[in-house]
Amino acid sequence: xxxxxxxxxxxxxxxxxxxxxxxxxxxxxxxxxxxxxxxxxxxxxxxxxxxxxxxxxxxxxxxxxxxxxxxxxxxxxxxxxxxxxxxxxxxxxxxxxxxxxxxxxxxxxxxxxxxxxxxxxxxxxxxxxxxxxxxxxxxxxxxxxxxxxxxxxxxxxxxxxxxxxxxxxxxxxxxxxxxxxxxxxxxxxxxxxxxxxxxxxxxxxxxxxxxxxxxxxxxxxxxxxxxxxxxxxxxxxxxxxxxxxxxxxxxxxxxxxxxxxxxxxxxxxxxxxxxxxxxxxxxxxxxxxxxxxxxxxxxxxxxxxxxxxxxxxxxxxxxxxxxxxxxxxxxxxxxxxxxxxxxxxxxxxxxxxxxxxxxxxxxxxxxxxxxxxxxxxxxxxxxxxxxxxxxxxxxxxxxxxxxxxxxxxxxxxxxxxxxxxxxxxxxxxxxxxxxxxxxxxxxx
Numbered sequence: 001x002x003x004x005x006x007x008x009x010x011x012x013x014x015x016x017x018x019x020x021x022x023x024x025x026x027x028x029x030x031x032x033x034x035x036x037x038x039x040x041x042x043x044x045x046x047x048x049x050x051x052x053x054x055x056x057x058x059x060x061x062x063x064x065x066x067x068x069x070x071x072x073x074x075x076x077x078x079x080x081x082x083x084x085x086x087x088x089x090x091x092x093x094x095x096x097x098x099x100x101x102x103x104x105x106x107x108x109x110x111x112x113x114x115x116x117x118x119x120x121x122x123x124x125x126x127x128x129x130x131x132x133x134x135x136x137x138x139x140x141x142x143x144x145x146x147x148x149x150x151x152x153x154x155x156x157x158x159x160x161x162x163x164x165x166x167x168x169x170x171x172x173x174x175x176x177x178x179x180x181x182x183x184x185x186x187x188x189x190x191x192x193x194x195x196x197x198x199x200x201x202x203x204x205x206x207x208x209x210x211x212x213x214x215x216x217x218x219x220x221x222x223x224x225x226x227x228x229x230x231x232x233x234x235x236x237x238x239x240x241x242x243x244x245x246x247x248x249x250x251x252x253x254x255x256x257x258x259x260x261x262x263x264x265x266x267x268x269x270x271x272x273x274x275x276x277x278x279x280x281x282x283x284x285x286x287x288x289x290x291x292x293x294x295x296x297x298x299x300x301x302x303x304x305x306x307x308x309x310x311x312x313x314x315x316x317x318x319x320x321x322x323x324x325x326x327x328x329x330x331x332x333x334x335x336x337x338x339x340x341x342x343x344x345x346x347x348x349x350x351x352x353x354x355x356x357x358x359x360x361x362x363x364x365x366x367x368x369x370x371x372x373x374x375x376x377x378x379x380x381x382x383x384x385x386x387x388x389x390x391x392x393x394x395x396x397x398x399x400x401x402x403x404x405x406x407x408x409x410x411x412x413x414x415x416x417x418x419x420x421x422x423x424x425x426x427x428x429x430x431x432x433x434x435x436x437x438x439x440x441x442x443x444x
Contacts, residue, residue: 017048022056024136028065030072030224033081036062037088044096050131058129061167062089063136067273067288073220074227074292079328080220086135086161087207097130136167148331150188154195156327159207162199168192177441212318215300216325223296230291230363231268236353238268240360243351244344245279246413247271249429281338282436283347284406285364289335294370297378315378330387333375337384337395338440341365343406350413402439405432 003009009019025043027036040062044050053060064085069078139153154166170178179185207213231237242248268276280287301311318325344361351357376382385392409432416425 016055017052018055019052020056022053022060024061024063026063026065026138027085028068028138030069030077030081033064033069033085036064036085037092040089041092050096053131054129059132059134060093061134061136063138065138067277070288071268071271071273071276073224075289075332076223076293076296076328077220077227079324080216083158083216083324087158089133089135090158090161093131093133100128100130132163132165134165134167135161137169139168139171148327148334151191151195152323152327152330154192154199156323157199158324159204162196164196164200166192166196166199174441208322208324211314212322212325215314215318218300218303219293219296221296222299223292225292226295226367227292230360230367234360234363236356237360238266239353240348240351240356241268241279242266244348244357244361245283246409246429246433247275247279249413249416249426250275250279250282250433252426253430253433278437281440282409282433284338284340284343285347285368286335286339287364290332290339290371291364291367293332294367294372294374297374298370312377316380319378329375329379332371333379333381333385334388334391336368336372336375337392339368340403340406341368343403346407346410350410350417398439402436405435405439408432409436 003019003021008021009017011017025036025040027033027039064082066078066082069081072078073081135157137153150168154162157166178188277288297315300315301308303311319329320326344364348357348361351360379387381387383392385395409429412425412429412432415422416429
């Protein structure tokens with residue numbers, strides 16, 4: 001209706017409509033991702049929708065957001081629900097395209113695409129072109145926003161979801177780090193093309209084994225429960241977050257197109273997901289990139305009625321044989337390598353309530369230890385980034401420059417919140433935020 005009002009759509013949906021702007025749906029939260037395929041099914045059952053898309057080139061982009069699902073349920077559940085949503089969407093469009101040449105079974109619902117005419121396979125029947133699905137990944141810099149090495153990320157997509165094309169976003173400081181230099185920019189583009197070709201031509205077409213999928217579902221449930229128990233069910237957690245991170249100072253920075261919160265409140269639910277993830281990087285906990293996984297692995301290995309050795313062996317097979325699981329663990333490994341509990345404890349000292357400070361930080365520290373141990377048991381590597389020594393060296397070389405900025409930032413924040421109304425203090429906080437973000441990377 002809006003497109004028709006402004007002249008972007010001509011005619012009507014039931015009368016050969018054409019549009020200059022095809023709708024690109026966006027699915028972000030966990031609930032959105034779980035309902036992505038049913039929603040698209042209902043959309044394409046509307047009369048004339050499939051014909052409209054074909055008239056516009058026959059390509060349907062569907063955008064998948066990463067950070068909101070991460071904020072909802074943690075890193076593992078976010079990635080798992082994205083993986084499941086892609087599989088369901090591909091199956092839906094395969095079904096839709098297959099039904100172009102045959103009507104629905106007797107008594108079945110209307111075919112996908114509504115009431116538009118379809119070829120019946122008889123001589124002279126009109127050719128109805130397929131609708132090509134293209135996934136559009138709304139990735140950010142942080143692992144919690146879908147960041148990480150692009151090559152591995154594309155290869156970790158479910159089999160059959162790339163099919164020669166993929167769209168993704170590059171945001172924040174990632175743009176400068178990848179494309180400011182022409183040679184580096186070309187190399188990154190070549191990497192994206194190579195990964196797309198490899199995922200299309202060389203990747204296995206068979207889905208992951210049922211045992212792998214069932215294990216991932218169990219891990220997801222336990223991980224989400226642990227994450228939400230801390231973030232949404234711990235009394236006082238919101239106060240801890242707003243005190244132990246520079247979220248309030250970040251909100252004052254002149255960056256981004258939207259305010260840090262949707263409403264003028266101090267609730268995690270109202271906080272936008274991007275500053276949420278950005279704040280955890282500033283205090284060096286990088287919590288959205290790993291929290292909940294350690295508890296999930298512990299629960300999985302010691303699940304009632306199972307043998308711990310067999311459960312651990314299954315997780316190790318998943319790491320060796322399943323690109324999705326291997327890439328997810330690799331990203332967690334990188335995030336943990338950038339975290340620093342000693343520095344994070346300095347930020348926690350900004351929390352005025354000593355009891356709350358001790359309670360929440362102890363819970364975070366315990367989960368950090370569990371997650372580190374879980375990664376070591378599954379991968380067999382006790383040292384962070386043992387499989388990527390170049391990246392490990394690069395990160396270590398940045399720490400001598402970043403760490404002093406953290407100490408400076410904590411002191412400046414303490415002064416600013418104590419009422420020292422000095423523009424130099426505020427400017428210093430903002431400069432430290434930019435410096436830490438540039439040094440850690442994977443933050444935007």
